[in-house]
Amino acid sequence: MKKLVFFISISLILFQCIDDSKIRIPDVPGGVNLRMIIDPIHTGIFTDKISTDYLAFDIFSENKDLQSVEIYVTKAGEKKLVKTFTQQDFDQGNGQLRVEMKATDFATIFGEPGLADGTKVGNFTFTPLVKLTDGRVYPDYIKVSASDSFLNIGPSINGAPTASFTLAFNSFITCPAVDISGDYEVIDATGMSTDGCCPNLTTIKGNIITVTRVTLSSFTLSDFSGGLYFKWYEVYGITKPEDSPGEISFSCNEVNIQNTLEPFGEKVNGTGVYNPAQKTISYEWINGYGDNAKVILKKN
Numbered sequence: 369m370k371k372l373v374f375f376i377s378i379s380l381i382l383f384q385c386i387d388d389s390k391i392r393i394p395d396v397p398g399g400v401n402l403r404m405i406i407d408p409i410h411t412g413i414f415t416d417k418i419s420t421d422y423l424a425f426d427i428f429s430e431n432k433d434l435q436s437v438e439i440y441v442t443k444a445g446e447k448k449l450v451k452t453f454t455q456q457d458f459d460q461g462n463g464q465l466r467v468e469m470k471a472t473d474f475a476t477i478f479g480e481p482g483l484a485d486g487t488k489v490g491n492f493t494f495t496p497l498v499k500l501t502d503g504r505v506y507p508d509y510i511k512v513s514a515s516d517s518f519l520n521i522g523p524s525i526n527g528a529p530t531a532s533f534t535l536a537f538n539s540f541i542t543c544p545a546v547d548i549s550g551d552y553e554v555i556d557a558t559g560m561s562t563d564g565c566c567p568n569l570t571t572i573k574g575n576i577i578t579v580t581r582v583t584l585s586s587f588t589l590s591d592f593s594g595g596l597y598f599k600w601y602e603v604y605g606i607t608k609p610e611d612s613p614g615e616i617s618f619s620c621n622e623v624n625i626q627n628t629l630e631p632f633g634e635k636v637n638g639t640g641v642y643n644p645a646q647k648t649i650s651y652e653w654i655n656g657y658g659d660n661a662k663v664i665l666k667k668n
Contacts, residue, residue: 400498400506400521401430402437404534412540413471415486415620423539425494427465429458435499439467441477442493448477450494455501471541483541489620495536507535543620545584548642552577552649552665557594559661566600575609577665579649582615589614592628592636592653594663606631616651618642623651630655 407424414421427437434455441450450469457465474492475484482488498506509517521533554575561567572595580588591597592614597606606612614628614636625638640651640663647667654660 399532400500400504401428401532402496402498402506402534403428403532404439404494404496404537406537406539410468412542413474415489415541415543418471418484418486418541422468422470424466424468425537427453427467427496429463431455431458431500433501434458435501438497438499440495440497441474442495443474443478443490446478450477474541486541486543489542490540492539492541493536494539496534506533546618546644547581548618548649548667549579549581549587551668552579553668554594555648555664555666557596557661557663559593559596559659561596561600562658563600565603570596570599572596572599576668577609579665585619586615586617586626589616592625592638592663593630593661594665596661597631600659601631604632616649623649625651625653630659632657 405426405428407426410422410424412421412423427439429437432455434453437453437458438449439451439453440447442448451467453465471486472484474490475481478490480488483490500506504520507519507521510520511517521535554572554577557572557575558569560569575591575595577594578590580590582588591609591612593609593612595609597612598609600606611631615626617624617626621642621644623638623640623642625636628636630636634656636653636655638651638653640649642649649665650663652660652662
């Protein structure tokens with residue numbers, strides 16, 4: 369009995385001597401909250417409204433330990449700093465900041481005057497870099513081994529990736545979409561085949577090519593060759609011009625042949641222009657065999 373009382377007494381003394389502060393679980397530092405939401409009415413800038421149109425987005429943060437928030441914009445691989453904010457900026461805005469950018473701003477940032485008047489266009493990617501007062505940086509990669517690392521921005525509770533942190537968003541300066549569909553007359557389609565069946569330079573005129581809109585910026589051609597394939601390769605089974613369909617992308621009066629295989633399986637490449645005043649589509653094309661031509665179409 370005396371031994372039992374002794375052990376209980378010693379245990380009570382030891383328990384009273386324990387320093388509570390040494391066994392507390394340390395506080396886990398808070399993460400980062402930064403969301404950038406683009407204004408649905410001002411997602412980019414169209415060249416027909418170049419002097420008045422603008423990009424607008426809002427930045428939200430609940431953090432109280434922001435050292436700096438840097439917003440970068442990248443165009444064609446060139447990355448530039450756009451804005452820098454501090455905790456004071458977010459405090460003054462009650463956790464919300466508004467950013468508006470006109471075409472002249474993009475022209476100044478990238479040193480391209482053509483962006484200001486719409487003679488140049490471009491696509492832009494915006495990304496943030498956040499530094500907290502304790503030195504942590506977001507987004508950043510944490511190395512767990514010589515070959516493995518993970519992003520320090522985690523997914524949200526409901527599974528959406530980085531819901532509390534916007535990694536990037538895209539914007540643009542571009543031309544408004546134009547519908548160039550319709551029937552076009554072949555004004556001139558002149559080209560050279562590499563096949564022994566037809567070694568001479570060939571010219572076609574007068575055929576009708578139907579241009580059909582697929583999306584806002586892509587169109588099909590009933591015959592990309594302008595009639596040359598029918599002239600050259602009837603001997604190989606081409607029975608009509610429509611046996612050689614193609615597709616073009618169209619933006620800011622530039623034309624590019626895309627998603628097009630000629631009837632014998634080779635890819636077709638080509639570039640050109642649309643003249644809105646004359647309503648003509650002019651382009652040059654070449655296939656995998658080396659057959660090539662220049663085609664001029666005029667809308668009826």
